[in-house]
Amino acid sequence: MNLKEWVDSDLRGLDGTPLPDDRLPTLQGLLLCLNSELSVKSVERLRSRKNVVLGINTLSANNTEQKYVAKLFVTSHFEKELGIIRNCLRHGLRVPEIVEADSGVCLMSFIDGVPLVDRINEAFDDSLVTMIAAWYYEFHQKIGITKGDPRLRNFILSHEDLYGLDFEEATEGHWMTDIAGIAASILDTNPIFHKKKRQLVWMLLEEYLNLLGQSRNTETDTRFVTMVANALEETAKHRNDERIMEVCRSIRARGISLE
Numbered sequence: 001m002n003l004k005e006w007v008d009s010d011l012r013g014l015d016g017t018p019l020p021d022d023r024l025p026t027l028q029g030l031l032l033c034l035n036s037e038l039s040v041k042s043v044e045r046l047r048s049r050k051n052v053v054l055g056i057n058t059l060s061a062n063n064t065e066q067k068y069v070a071k072l073f074v075t076s077h078f079e080k081e082l083g084i085i086r087n088c089l090r091h092g093l094r095v096p097e098i099v100e101a102d103s104g105v106c107l108m109s110f111i112d113g114v115p116l117v118d119r120i121n122e123a124f125d126d127s128l129v130t131m132i133a134a135w136y137y138e139f140h141q142k143i144g145i146t147k148g149d150p151r152l153r154n155f156i157l158s159h160e161d162l163y164g165l166d167f168e169e170a171t172e173g174h175w176m177t178d179i180a181g182i183a184a185s186i187l188d189t190n191p192i193f194h195k196k197k198r199q200l201v202w203m204l205l206e207e208y209l210n211l212l213g214q215s216r217n218t219e220t221d222t223r224f225v226t227m228v229a230n231a232l233e234e235t236a237k238h239r240n241d242e243r244i245m246e247v248c249r250s251i252r253a254r255g256i257s258l259e
Helices: 021-032 078-090 116-122 124-143 175-188 195-212 218-239 240-254
Strands: 039-044 052-059 067-073 098-102 105-109 155-158 161-164
Touching: 021 067, 021 105, 039 105, 039 161, 078 098, 078 105, 078 124, 105 175, 116 155, 116 161, 124 155, 124 161, 124 175, 124 195, 175 195, 175 240, 195 218, 218 240
Parallel strands: none
Antiparallel strands: 039 052, 052 067, 067 105, 098 105, 155 161
16 A cells, blocks of 8 residues: 555645645554555545545455545644544544544544535525534533534535534634534525525524524624624635625625515
């Protein structure tokens, strides 16, 4: 097995930071620990803002295929994310299983499913919002922190179960940060600011509040709208996207209207 045959010789995060030299040899060692006769059938680079994430399809000596996802950390958040995922697994939350981990590399189970962003944008399904609220509520209650990086692409829908991914930006904070952030992600993906999506984000807030045993009120609604607009503004600046910035301005001026 030689992983260097399958990937670029100059792996970097999207910001240009080079991957430390020891990460690929570490990954190769983790795979060989699973099975010394394992061979690599294919390697695909998956989307990640900061680190190098690879989808790896392996083949054993008896021709059994097995898929894994390897996260090779460019950032210094390896121990943090590993600890949070293991804590989630101890509490029964749906997250990837850690197969092996060492020295800035997490080898995880492959979750066979579809990105939540695709399902929401295709179906506008109310039940998906209920699942999002339930996942976040369980995470907040059991882990006691906010997940961070609240993007739809950080969730996978597999056999009608929702799995959360990517925890390196998790931190202490108010639950509204995650809920308003994921609401902004619903609004800023195509079709942007669709009427049905505006209905979905209010439903998301209501579903989460119901789990808390609370109801909407003027103060909560105002805070939610402000935080959604803030999240959209941050995304618009990051992407240099005037369409999303216009949605942000509209929300600041008129709120999230259902009309």
